[in-house]
Amino acid sequence: MNHAFILRIASVVFLFVLSPALTASDQRDASLKARFAAASATYERSIDLLEADSSEGVRLLDTSIAEFRGIAATLDGTSAALEFNLGNAYFHRGDLGLAILHYRRAERFDRSLPGLRSNLALARSRVQPIDESAGDAEGLPRRIGVFLSAAWSFTAGAWLVAALWSVGWILALLRATGIATMPRWLILSPIAFSVLLAGVLFYASSEPSLQIGVVVDEAVIARTGPGERSYPPVFASPIPTGTELTIEEVRAGWLYVRFPNGRTAWVPAEGIGIL
Template sequence: MFSTSLPSVVLSAAIFFLAALGACAQGKSTLTAMQAAALCQEAEQLFNAGNDKYAAGDVAALDDWRKAAARYERLVNEGDYHNGALFYNLGNIYFRLDDIGRAILNYRRAQQFIPRDPNLLRNLAFVRSRCRDHVPEPERIRVLKTVFFWHYDLPPSWRENGFLATFAAAWVFALLCLWRRQRHWLRWCTAAFAFLALALASSLVVDEWNRQKHRPGVILGESVTARKGDSDSYEPSFTEPLHAGTEFTLIGSRGEWLEIALSDGRTCWVRRHQAELVNP
């Protein structure tokens, strides 16, 4: 007679659950590791070759840079590599190609992964200073960035690992509390790690919420007439057009038009092809 005991049921369920999770873990890369490494190496060589040609005054440098950018883009789109240094390199190449919009776009993408990288910060600040439009950041955002510096300055991977570590530590101390009930310091440790884990989890949740709610983007077109509505029949929103590199937050979209908000809160509509989101 077949007897189903509780341990065997639990074990079966765990195996099924992990198998299901494992199925979700499949990525969407169409490049093998070797192909990716080769592309990366080619891009680096082309970029360096372009630098040499530029130093010699050869206009063919632009072609080499474009090719290098294309290879890096393949690593992102086909290889599904999302890496701070990769986007940083792309930003540098687009700056060399005088495409301020795409340069800032890729720097912003790199900033999600290496937010405190000094080279990235310096380059982004420099390229932003070259933008024709200056839209001041509201004071409130600067205050938030100062108070919650750990949310804004630590890479997401650090915060995620920190959450997992503090989460495990909290449970370990909770387990110890089961055996040593009289030890008050164990409880304090449990509470402290639980608080840290909660703070880091909240940071991750806020990140995800911001990713869904506040979708940043960059104007790519050289001169973009922003309008008051989703049609060319609407009046322009500003006395001057927006220029490449102007950063915005997406509010909504209708067909070919995007409703955006500049960093000072003013809103307008631009055509979809004239801008790109940091996280499409």
Template sequence: MNILCVKRSKVLGLLVVASAVLLISVLCTSAWAVQGEDRFALGNEAYAEGKYDEALSFYKGAIKQKGYSASLLYNMANAYYQKKDVGLAILYYERALYLDPGNADIQANLSLARKDFGLIAEPASDWQRFFNMLNLNWWAILASGAFGVFSLIYLLRGIRPGILKGAPARILTTFCLLCFMAGGTGVAMQYRNINRGVVIRDNVRLLVSPFDSASSSASIKDGKIVRIAKTYKGYLLVEGPNGKSGWIKRNAVESVVPSGGRS
């Protein structure tokens, strides 16, 4: 009996400790999120007062605490736009649009920024515009969901051949296949955007080889979109406007899709 009591007390003690650890973790996470929201709000206040550097400092702090969001990136882009920082303004508008492709405000401000800075947008076909309506995650969810429903239908028909027959079943399976194809194409199209970068320094030289002494074939204005092909030491091989390719210094370009905590 005493042994059982001891074991029971140990179990209860472990449960209490585990509950306390869980509670502390939740409270810390909540506090961390609240701090991130506070920094975002403080950034908005600083922006409204015209203190754009201070606003950006708060926004970057919010990113470190709560991660990226379309609204946060959009506000950062607005601050860089007010500072006339061409490259970073375009970069953060593009990042915000990647997370929220259908946002009319982001699209309008990006278009306005390009117009004010004398930049020409990349030409996009109707297909590209359609597949840019959603980001990579949502196209993947659509494709996975459609494939899951399609598989479930055939599984149920294999178990009970009498169900899900006739025109309704054919319509449903056809719809699932179309959604799967659209989702897969959307994933492929959006995956290409991962290689897009924005030139963040003005009049960057496009070099014929990845060395400081290499000759220059052209220059690229800040705010221009390039496609990153590969990396070599401190250089990136990119395809610039008008299909021109060459090497530029890595610190002259930032990826539209950020890796890690880069900002």
């Protein structure tokens, strides 16, 4: 059984189950069920034609995507059914990034959808690993320059400030009074400050509000800072489409993200789909 057939079966079964539910949830649009059925039929015809490598199949696939998106616009939102079928359509279109994005969105509505887990696993299995070879930061002088020019995230910057403040405070007091005569509160105050800041940062970093993103552009380059000219690439190659990541900070047009391998970098926001 080929991959296209697996996705097709999962989609067909789910469409028949869900069509009545969609109609019941939106009494304002009497044509919603017919529109959903038409979009589903267009999708099915496109799969039949794609198996013969027909350009007409691609055209119908794009039409079904537009139809599903039109239904979402009518609903002023989305649903597990729409996200699941959009994921299937984008998978057949060869767009792993958007396929995984819509599968993950469908998960947020209903993780138990028939076929969702297997389809998502199949799409993920086709995502290329990140090329972890170094980008432009080669050689010790270049690495030092990259370190000095890197745009730190808020959390990393706060840790750095806390560490430098504590060390500077202790050194200044040692120089002024000597350790033998230094009051205990002067020694404990920078330590207490650092512990307090560490607690705040730990709480902030453990917040469940961190967003999940998916690379949906084929030319997303991870950089050391939020800018294309001033900050060199972290990796030698662009981030593969379909790579999932955690968004830790947002700046104008840029996202500070953490990749599955634990590495962090800045990426342009326009190339990332957010769940």
